Amino acid sequence: MSPIRPENRSRYPKDWKTISLRIRTDRAAGRCECLGECGRGTHAGRCPNVNGGAAYGTGSKVVLTVAHLDHTPEHCDDSNLRAMCNGCHLAYDADHHRQTAAATRRARFEAAGQLALDSREAQR
């Protein structure tokens, strides 16, 4: 039920299911632990969404997942894990993907600028 991408599946520990269940049930008691990290700005304080309940705003069914705060599946310390409803988790990851994409674009842009400079140098 969690948005684990196939290419990342092997990076999760073997007992990920147990870890994930413990975070979602024992620690979070079935409620989203997002305190605004998702960046959606739609909930003040802790997200009210509860696993299996109706999501605020949309009323769609909440599926509680476990997010890695540093987006690194190997890092399964409790401090790096956050139970998140599907809405918060998607927004949290999307934000990360946007930042990663922006950094990639920036690097490409800078590399292209450097290439342009280099070729101008070469023409002299």
Ligand SMILES: [Zn+2]
């Ligand atoms: Zn949430």
Ligand SMILES: [Zn+2]
């Ligand atoms: Zn949130």
